[in-house]
Every structure is written in structure tokens, then in C-alpha cells.
Amino acid sequence: MSELSANVRDWIGREQIRDDQITAAPLAAMSATLDRDDAEPRDGDALPPLWHWLFFVPRPLARDIGPDGHPTLGGFLPPVGLPRRMWAGSRITFEHVPRVGELVQRVSRIVDITEKTGAAGRLVFVTVQHEIRTPRGVAIHETHDIVYRDAPTTGQAPQAASALPPTDVGVAEFSRVITPDPVLLFRYSALTFNGHRIHYDQPYATGVEGYPGLVVHGPLVATLLIDLLRRERPDAVVRTFRFKAQRPLFDTAPFTVNGRADSATQFSLWAAGPNGQIVVQATATIA
Secondary structure (H helix, E strand, O other): OOHHHHHHHHHOOOEEEEEEEOOHHHHHHHHHHOOOOOOOOOOOOEOOOOHHHHOOOOOOOHHHEOOOOOEOOOOOOOOOOOOEEEEEEEEEEEOOOOEOOOEEEEEEEEEEEEEEEEOOEEEEEEEEEEEEEEOOEEEEEEEEEEEEEOOOOOOOOOOOOOOOOHHHOOOOOEEEEEOOOHHHHHHHHHHOOOOOHHHOOHHHHHHOOOOOOOEOOHHHHHHHHHHHHHHHOOOOOEEEEEEEEOOOOEOOOOEEEEEEEOOOOEEEEEEEOOOOOEEEEEEEEEO
8 A cells, every 4th residue: 555545544534514404495496407396395395315415515715626626635535646536326325304494414424445456547435424414313324435536648538338238227117318418517516516627617528637528417317316216206205225326427418317116115227328328327215
């Protein structure tokens, strides 16, 4: 293990506590962003699953923003020395549903940092556990995986997604076409106060980071998968959700979100790119 890696591993065990309140305005804005005809949220209404990502957002000062639009590292998250950051996946359990008007608290803890070297170069994986608490106790447990990697070399194109065998996902029973235009990406960035320039600054995304277009947020794709399930089972209560991002999506072409019931309470969900390649896989259980 390198000296840098040893120093970075000192971040394991660090905690951060944030307080917030579930308010109506971000929920109404998210409904509009997802093109939903929801009623205006009122005090006591249930927080839709994954919409907790609208809260507890970091608010760094302008002077603490890095050239990529993200907060500089070395505070809560470790200074891994790699410029590219990706939300690789999450594993979430919903104990009870937070409600509009409630005061909430998130306790975050870094539980692991690992380093690997492969075909994509040096990679650092950071695992963060979150507990979101309401006055009624712990409402949400989440394990969040973040991956960091090197910037591309000059002229290097991003790795394309490869199709998985059909047996890996089966046949979709319900699906929806998503057109990831810059307005959708900008609105989601604004709602989550996410300054990462790959999502809204096309010259930066293509000219500096080497992507073919704007990058669709990983948590936005996850939210669209759960939204698909909610449209199919509007009265269901989501109990667990797991997703893993395998490849990025871009604003250069539509993609699909897809689902299938594996049982009365278990669902497979996935996002497929413009050529049918599987880019995000997820599972959900409902009650």
C-alpha cells in the first residue's frame, strides 16, 4: 500500500452529522422534474422513496469549489488524489417513511476505503454509511459506494457499455423511454445543489473530461427506476432498494428504464442505453 493510501485510510471512521427538515418546495419541484401530476405536497405527506437525496445537500462556500465543480476533498471525504468521481451504487432499507414537516438528521460514517488497479487505471472506492433519523427513530439505512479514478489521457474515449446476456435481466414487463436533455440534467443538479460540471457544462464534459456529452446523474437514473415502479404500483411502500451503476449514460440519446415483477413483493429494475446495453441494474422490495 502506498504512503498516500495509508494516509487516506485514516479517514475510515470519520463521521458527519447534518440536520434538515422535509419541506414541500423541493418535493413539488422534483415532481415537476419527473413529469409527474402529483398534488401539491402538504404537511404530513409521505416522502417518496429516494427523494431524501434532495435534503442534507452539502453547501460549500464558492472558494471551496474545485475546478470540476465539486467541493474540494479533504474535509469529510478523503483526498484520494483522483479527479473523476462517480456514484457507483447504493443499498437502502426503509424502516419508516419520513413526512413533510418533520425535522430529520443524517449521521454519515466512512466505513471503508479500498484501492485497486485495473484496465481503467487506479481506482479508489469509498463506502459511506448513512442513517436518517426522524423523531420516530431511524427511518432510512443507506450504504453509498463512491468510486474515484484518473482523468482520461489525451484522445482517450470513454469506455463504451457492452450488452449483457438477456438472461441477466429477463424480459421487461413495464418500461418507459427517458430523453435526458440538458434541462432535465440541469434541474436535477439544481435540486440536489450538485455543482459537478459534467452534468450541465457541455464544453467541460466533452473537452476536459472526454465524455461524448453531458453525463446523466447516477442517482437520477436510480430515482427514475423507482419512479417507474411507483407508476406501476402506486400504492406500494418500498422497503428495500439496491442499485449498481455499470456504465454512464449521456444526453446524446434516449434510454429506457425497465422493470419486471419477480414475485408479489420483489422487482428487478434496470436502465438500458440506446443500443440496448444494460447500464444500471437494481432490485426493489415492496409491501
